[in-house]
Amino acid sequence: MTVDGYSPNSQTAPKRSGHWRAPTATGPLNATVTVPGSKSLTNRELILAALADSPSRLTAPLHSDDSARMVDALRALGVGIELESGDGLYGDDFLVTPAKPFRGDTVVDSGQAGTVMRFAAALAGFAHGDVTLTAHESALHRPMGAMISALRDVGVDIDDGARWTLPFTVRGRGHVRGGEITIDASASSQFVSGLLLAAPRFDVGLHLRHCGDRLPSIPHIDMTVESLAHRGVHVERPAVGEWIVPASSIRGKDVAIEPDLSNAAPFLAAAMIAGGSVSVTGWPAHSTQPGAMLSDILSLMGARVVRRGGALTVTAGSSIHGVDLDLSAAGELTPTIFALAAFADAPTTLYGIGHIRGHETDRIAALVGELRALGGEAHELEDGIRIVPQPLHEGGWRAHHDHRLATTGALIGLAVDGVEVDDIGTTAKTMPQFPTIWQRMLDDSDRVDSAEAMHSL
Ligand SMILES: O=C(O)C1=C[C@@H](OP(=O)(O)O)[C@@H](O)[C@H](O)C1
Numbered sequence: 001m002t003v004d005g006y007s008p009n010s011q012t013a014p015k016r017s018g019h020w021r022a023p024t025a026t027g028p029l030n031a032t033v034t035v036p037g038s039k040s041l042t043n044r045e046l047i048l049a050a051l052a053d054s055p056s057r058l059t060a061p062l063h064s065d066d067s068a069r070m071v072d073a074l075r076a077l078g079v080g081i082e083l084e085s086g087d088g089l090y091g092d093d094f095l096v097t098p099a100k101p102f103r104g105d106t107v108v109d110s111g112q113a114g115t116v117m118r119f120a121a122a123l124a125g126f127a128h129g130d131v132t133l134t135a136h137e138s139a140l141h142r143p144m145g146a147m148i149s150a151l152r153d154v155g156v157d158i159d160d161g162a163r164w165t166l167p168f169t170v171r172g173r174g175h176v177r178g179g180e181i182t183i184d185a186s187a188s189s190q191f192v193s194g195l196l197l198a199a200p201r202f203d204v205g206l207h208l209r210h211c212g213d214r215l216p217s218i219p220h221i222d223m224t225v226e227s228l229a230h231r232g233v234h235v236e237r238p239a240v241g242e243w244i245v246p247a248s249s250i251r252g253k254d255v256a257i258e259p260d261l262s263n264a265a266p267f268l269a270a271a272m273i274a275g276g277s278v279s280v281t282g283w284p285a286h287s288t289q290p291g292a293m294l295s296d297i298l299s300l301m302g303a304r305v306v307r308r309g310g311a312l313t314v315t316a317g318s319s320i321h322g323v324d325l326d327l328s329a330a331g332e333l334t335p336t337i338f339a340l341a342a343f344a345d346a347p348t349t350l351y352g353i354g355h356i357r358g359h360e361t362d363r364i365a366a367l368v369g370e371l372r373a374l375g376g377e378a379h380e381l382e383d384g385i386r387i388v389p390q391p392l393h394e395g396g397w398r399a400h401h402d403h404r405l406a407t408t409g410a411l412i413g414l415a416v417d418g419v420e421v422d423d424i425g426t427t428a429k430t431m432p433q434f435p436t437i438w439q440r441m442l443d444d445s446d447r448v449d450s451a452e453a454m455h456s457l
């Protein structure tokens, strides 16, 4: 099945669709949006389903570059993944039949997906033969050294040509020893998640300790622990930064994937920039997604936030407030909060996010550079960004091969006429429908506003 012309299992490099003039808002928003499934949950559940002792069904999963890369990687390792129509608005369910055994002599191309390069690397040791892991050239810079080191410590044989980065080859032996190891996960929580996901299938399980000076994205590690628990694997956490995973079987399960709350963020933030209200449907009452923090963050920045009937509604306040915010738990929200800060009533400092320099691009440098190009004022800090709101003017906004940079350009363009995003197609990494749903949010708002104007005549 295709969604807006996007083929979920395309083997090609990320498709790029050229320049896009960001639509400006002509009045207050009044729209309800449904976003596709969570990238982080989809790719975790694909891994766990591949390792499980019986088949699993994933309902309403994400279909995007990142999930297609995970599907391709697992199929290359011998996992059966079928598409079957379900209730999801944005594509089929996944029916996953675990690999028995995992095949080797194959290549895994992670594209730009951090979850694929880290999670599939942890699985590759189970293969019977070599697995070469690589990525799109724009993602080869992403940190892998600590992961390579940790995998060696649990007994995985890796040939990385002494470069500590992608591409590298795992010489799979059909099993992984496991044991007690230490990792510096300060560059990415995904190292920890990748190891925890594979750990129940290690010969002796895993006792993992983090030794770095900071641990980013803790909710994403909680998500891993919760996903494992749902499939019968109980991870002990004797201290912060320490996890014990028993060797055990992983249950096959039917799992409903939550909407992607980080991808909902630009839509909710749009209401604060353009005025009015935006609701996102299917907002979970409890979630380990860092996007669950949006209720508190957007309230702090001056919005009214209400969850009613399963939808989260954000309504603009009288102004957007500048804030000092530790975003270490939710680094992937930075580009959206940055856009809000550009229109705030006071300066904003975002900190605890030094590691996002190793995301799809150096997000700190890229956000600062793009805002300055539109006349804005922003400063790189070692561990964050300071934004001092200034009047902005038209101009180009480079996405830097980064889906969240592209959506930041869209947000700024709501209030600044003539913002041209150079590569809106990069949103296909996690939300190929972004430009369509964005435009629909604006069109629906115009329709409601004109209907209300007619009614008041
Ligand atoms: O485990 C996950 O699904 C993710 C963890 C985080 O990675 P980092 O810890 O590298 O920031 C997050 O930014 C990324 O978008 C998704």
Ligand SMILES: C=C(OP(=O)(O)O)C(=O)O
Pocket (backbone or CB within 6 Å): 112, 113, 114, 115, 332, 359, 360, 404, 430
């Ligand atoms: C950092 C991100 O992605 P990845 O899963 O590739 O790390 C992101 O989506 O913001």
